[in-house]
Amino acid sequence: MRLGAQGVSDTTVLALAAGEGGADAVAELSAFQRLKNRMLIRGVVTEARSASHPGAALAARAYGLLADLEVEAGEEVERVLRYPAVGAWAWRTYRSLRSGNGTSDDPAQLGAPAVVAAVRARIACRVRLPVRDGAIMLPSLGRLTLPEGAEETVDITVRPDADGAELEAAGLTVRVRPRGDRPGWQALRGLRVTPGFEPVVDDLDPYRWSAKEVAEPRLDPGRLRAWGTHLDDAWRVLAAHHATVAEEVRLTVSVLTPVKAPKRGQNSATSRETFGTVAMSDPWHGVGLAATFAHEIQHAKLTALTEAIPLTLPDDGSRHYAPWRDDPRPVYGLLQGSYAYLGVAEFWRRQHRFERDAEAFRARVELARWRRAAYAVTGTLLASGGLNERGEEFVARMRKTLEECAAEPVDSAAESQARREAERHLDAWRRRNPGFRANGWPHTGP
Template identity: 65%
Template sequence: MRLISRPVSEETFSRLAAGGGGAGAMAELRAMQCFKNRLLIRELVLEARTAGHPHADLSARAYDLMVEMETHGRGRVESELCYPAVGAWALRTYLSLKAGTGVKDDPGRLAALVVAVAVRSQTACQVRLALSDDAIVLPGLGRLSAPAGARGVFDVTVRPDGEGAELDIGRSTVRVDPLRDDTGWQVLRRLPVGSGFSLVVDDADPYRWPAGHVTEPRLSDAKLDHWARCLREAWRVLTARHWTVAEEMTCGVSVLTPIHAPAFGQNSATSRETFGTVALSEPQHGLGMAATFAHEIQHAKLTALTGMVDLTRPENGRRHYAPWRNDPRPVNGLLQGAYAYLGVAGFWRRQHRFEQGARAFRGQVEFTRWREAAHRVTGTLLACGGLNDRGEEFVKAMRGTLERWLDEPVDLAVAAQARREADQHLRAWTRRNSRI
């Protein structure tokens, strides 16, 4: 579903198609996501009224208050509107209201966003808030425990105190501090990265990730320290050798969401619903985390772009081989994978030169295998008839980058190992999918 159709600039399209983009391209994509969230919130408030939702008045009052607050401090409202979980809540709520599928996705949660804006901007206000669970999350800030016996709709008074704010909820008062926990309050922790850039570890918001069953609960302090160490090392790798990825991370990623680890290796993902979030299982080391970011930022860019520009034709049911998957993939999935592994190949193309011994060899293998795999898949995409004109233009630019990389020499032993791994994957894939 596309609620908006607005062209991306040709310069940004071309830079993205070549596999990069940088700060300018990411800023353009991020601005469009914020615009989409703004539109969704306005539409869900109207739809709540049309659908006769019991919290329609709450959402309308919260919206009016947010508009009033924006008049006095646009930047703060804008940044809160861009928070990934806000976009996920707005989309799901709008769709559920349109479909008439119950009240699980509550438009009244807009009041929690207003409280978050008020705390961040140090704005005194009063808003009506619905409390139906044991706690409510203020997006981007933290988890507020409901006072004993508090259920239903309450007037919440926000009284800023210079750092955070005191919230009067009924007869109870809870202090909300953006930096630390307090009684009845758990803050979302931030991990400093460098040069004023930090990432929120969102392990609380119910809308932080589409698949709620894979998310981890609140990280212990010891685990959080491990994440922080890995993140600092990852950032040193990116800023020293992968400047475009670092720029794109700074402009386009604001949240890390912990998810369950697999039996072996690591999980990571991005989602169309939560632009600005990278979900990943516990990192093993900084270099691996840096490679994960190089992979996931590609997914984030392409997902945002395809929300603005169609690159593929309607699906025809055909499925294709992807050298990084065990299952056959439709055209959209194949394109996403090729673009991500273009980023992976680019990361190892540069990184292996700074490694030694076995790690240098492994880095060359990663570069060699994934440049060839992504190049192969661009050929599949161009031949399968699943791309429209803009999609063909995009994939041809991807292929041009990969062809230049294919001309770069690697050791014979590296090439042989990359070929063995690729052939092994293809044989296993063929056995697994022989009946398809």
Template identity: 50%
Template sequence: MSPSPHRISVTSFAGLAAGEGGAQAVAELCAAQESKHRLLVRLLVAEAGAHRHGALVARAYEALSQMEADAPEEVGRLLRHPALGSWALSTCQGHAEPGRLAAVALALAVRTRTACRLEVPVGGSLMLPSIGLLSLPGDLPEVAEVTVEPAAGGAELRVGGRTYLVDVSGDRPGWQVLHRVSVAPGVSMTIDDLDPYRWPGDDADGRLTGERRRRWASCLHEAWEILRSRHRTVAGEVAAAVSVLTPVVARSAEQYSASARVTFGTIALSDPIDGIGMALTLAHELQHAKLDALSAVVELTLPDDGRRFYAPWRPDPRPLFSLLHGAYAHAGVAGFWRRHIQDAEHGPRAQVEFARWREAAHQATGTLLDSGGLTEPGTQFVATLRDTLGRWRAEPVTPDAAAQARLQSEHHREAWVRTNTQV
């Protein structure tokens, strides 16, 4: 369970700065995130010694280490699970129960088909990160012994004299699985609508109905086909980085999506509307995820000095790092629509979107470079991104599309000025 030091290669940094990076660059970011999660787990184990569940945590860590010797790749996949990292960070900050490490070990036992027996805190339910949720009777003690035995389709869990079938393919009495959607050989995403650490915001939605889940799966398949056929680099990056989709409550009739630094690998979104909208969501939020992971390894901005800046996509002034996030994400949006300009169905919209967001992101990179708030690597990163956007600005769109994009930008700026007292 040892972490490793990580750097981002010069080649990967340059590729990420240009707006993409590719699967190899994203793999480097994912490896760094896994090491961060390992560090957090080691820290929480070290600090749990004086905790009332300290002995329980130590036994869980020992079990994880023993299973890692036989299944290192499976341990790595589990440690990269976004909700696990979110819980580990919250625990190190003193806000979560360290005894949940026993549930992590039990989840690994299920994934690796390993017999295991551990004590674990329970409170009416037992969440197995990345697998599902077991509902338990309320008469169990605060800490219960749980035994895992491999079984067809998953595992049998014995708790308090009762036996439960943990089926990785579907729900069972007392058991709710985290459903997985396979979009290509070796590429699947988990719909996490159960784990209490799945999303740091207060807008997490509840369990999807079967009908909603089928809609998600249908849109995801359509989105993947669009990415695979028209955005191969983005598809490779999504396959490497995005493992979880988390439902959140819609804020309007439009598609809403978000990502968070503490849940790298998760994209939160409201019910998808169609395939191309979901493909755009994946491409957009992927940019945020990449920048979050990169900035955990390379400092791109100096400490916040309190200044706030105009962002051509927001109604409020933004700190410098948020402006950088928005510029990078909207460069991804422009790059997405750039590949659909000639489409019979989406071409007219694509031209407007491409024209608007290439200009908006280019404008923001100018603000960033003039701010004096970037580090040396940050300056290099933004200058490279600006070069990409500069080349895109020279690409033609129809006069009507250019006029629409310009009008939308002007209206946004006018509304922003009316709302905010300082420009």
């Protein structure tokens, strides 16, 4: 398979440091992530062979099939290789092979992306794949549940038809079409939002999320419809008032993964392993989901950037107060949080003008609280000694954007409420972490 080369330009770094970046920036970051996935996949095949892993031969065969498919259906091979769960599988499997820890991450599972590419390209093939918990997951397509008594590895035969393909494995035959479940087959479902943005709701793949204990099982139809409704509402908000965020989300986010909600509030996250995935608990309403996207796209961008260009020095063990977390944070975690909340502050700077009554007041409180918090943390970062030269330049540019954000007028009632909430968080943090000092807090600028 082709590898090529990809970097991140100085122009993109500067645009990202300002808090946004837009289509050109996320295109560069996405290209770097695709290259990383391809290198990891090749690494899986090489390491499996070096370790004499039982699945090495099947992995090599699958790699060869992907290379052949790429000649005829390069777009479909590219599509499946950039799927977030494929990247997570490649990363975990490569690490386990390198460390020799003998986990269940099997290099022979590389055959699953090959099957997906063949189905989508309508190309006949036969692939031997390992069976996991009585099933075979085809990333981005769905899960094939085999009859009881299936062997540990089985052949899957792909026979194209006019609507998709017929799959045969271990005596089971199913027709796989773009949508719809059948006996022995559960299809991953997409949410059609707008042309070019139809994220998959991945509630099946074992590699869909790094924290298995919080991943939700398959959504029932009612919950899925609610997700679709809130996503439509969120997209209208983003498209109308946050064009750059909307473009970054459309070009970056391909998967939504349901996770359990905390005892209070909601949960959302991105992961280094699954670039392109946003994990979240059930959304409540469109504006809140739009703010979640504004938050999480910042994490996704910064994670991708720092894989290409480090901004921090090796962790020296120092920990700091973050006004959005209950625990003391290392410099890299502090950088991630401040960058995300820069995006949140900018979201509410734009959005509060379009809210009414209690929602408008709440929006101004959010703006006042998070712009002050993110600005203060940039000061902590610059004084920490934990940033390299590029990191100091990056954070200094973030700080300038937050100074501009601070110029947005906010009424005294909203400012006062924001300060009260910030003070409550700081007091609770000090009680929870008596061995740590929150230097420089409470903060009163900019």
